[in-house]
Amino acid sequence: MAELTDRPFPPDDYPLIVVGSGPGGLQVSTALRGCGIEHAILSADAEPGGMFRRWPFFQRLLSWTKPYAPVVRGTRPYERYDWNSLIPNTDENRAVVAGLMDGTSYFPSRPEMQAGLEAFAQRTALKVRYDCRWTATRRLDDGRFALETSDGEYTAGTLVFAVGVAQPWRPASPGMELAAHYADTRAVEEYADKRIFIIGKQNSGFELASGMLPWAKRIIIASPSPAKLSVNTHSLVGIRARYVQPYEDHVLGGGVAILDAAIEGIERGDGDVPYRIITRRSSDSVEMTFEADEVIAATGFTAPLLDLPDLGVTTFGQSRLPGQTPFWESSTVPGIFFAGTIGQGSGGLKKHGIPSNSGAVQGARYNARVLARRIATTRFGIELDRPVLERSSVADRLIDELTDGPELWHQRAYLARITSLDPTEGIRDEGIQPLAWFVDAAGPDAIATTLETDGTGAVYPVIYLRRSGAITEHAIDPDPLLNYRTDSARAALDSILAPVLA
């Protein structure tokens, strides 16, 4: 019983409850603590790590942590090169994942990532009530929320769900239930000398295909539209370079076929043909049937929102992401917020079609910090620091942010450094805020500083000025070495800022 009673956050009323102990839950809890917001954090899991306790299936992440970088490890600028560590509230415990990697790859292994998350939670003394499963949600008469859990009922005025997007999803085509989902992939040796049919051309499908190349007799990867490659989209949209090998095997005729075809159905075969997959080619509607020993649906995941839609939380898209404001609050149920990878439902401007990195740790960790500040000011009335700046220091500070600011580098055209120019309050650093909020919000004259990319491969600064309520957009030429601490960038910035700083 001592163990049970030692568990933190017993069922009770709390100002705020976070659900989830993956990177999203741990980061938002850290940030809430930094803002002085008392809260409970509950998790169905037995330990921290979220999806990294299981995946990626082939045990190596897609996100890098570079052991050697142009800046000092463990500093804020180093976060640009370390996509995986959570961000502490003080300079201690930065770059935790980097310190746990064995040096064989700059992509951490899954166990290294899990160890990093566990170490972060332990070193920062994050308390979580583990083995406490959220099972249902109610709205109380006073507008607060009740959470039913495996440990009993909790109540809170504000909820933050960081429950990931890891609930297996497959389309409704006839026979699709015969396919194993990515989540149910077995030990790779079991696919030796087999014909594998993979449905889906996202990274998960190509990850499996890459891992099975040394084992499978033949691999077919099919979905209605062509595979996108990140090296072509110049973004994280598309298959990452690490998983492109099946594509090369395909184009060189090496036992891999990549097809653009709709899956009409899957049928159970017999004897030597366990499965038949009926497809229809996208280009000419010709029906094609394939035989396979194994069929795997790498068709994605949904957000496990349980009964939140019954409360009025709208969802959209195949991943059933909740519709959200730029500050990750449900757009239909105020008081319910989202952190971690679910935050990608707050799409931002998606300029030039480039999405944010909110679906990955390197983006979501900054969203969580912005979210905590927002919750602090709007729901708890906490006054946060808004440093006053000397007029002469503004341009220097913005150049520093454009060069070193990890929020701007990881969340391009999504998060911005805001400098307000209210004549009654002086020039103030308003911190990092969502760009989509800035361009649509009313307010005093202000500067939003971002980095952006247009899909051509360049990364360049863009400055948005709000003057008398109107927004104007000003791009600065890209630097080939992505260094904006240059005379030309400074001259361009000075020219852009002159009308508001004069």
Next chain:
Amino acid sequence: MADEDQIADELAGFALFADLSTPQLQGVAHAFEESLFQDEERVLRQGMTGGGFFLIMDGEASVRVDGEERARLGRGEFFGEVSILLGEPPVADVVAVGPLRCLVLAGPAVHKFLLAHPSLMYRMLQASARRLRNANRWRS
């Protein structure tokens, strides 16, 4: 909320996609991304770069120039193509009137998409011609 098969079925009912086969419609559903907008949320922003091509699946949108409404668009109608084709920022805001569900194709993907679907391009041209005719009627 809809999966790609449901979206493909919905697209089949829109004039723009009337000539596409079912696999092509599924390909379109796969290529586009679904987005939700709340009442008064801006979908396209006047003068701001980086927009996309939007197709309205549910709801209504207001086309506003300098805050003044110039048109209303509804289910099956589209917007954003003009600024992509011309390579210029939009000359109007497009704002959700009530909840708005759209399919979105990123600006840089539109050129290739249209070339891959010439019948759709033809129907888009027809729609643009109608808009131009109507604009000229108003002026005359």
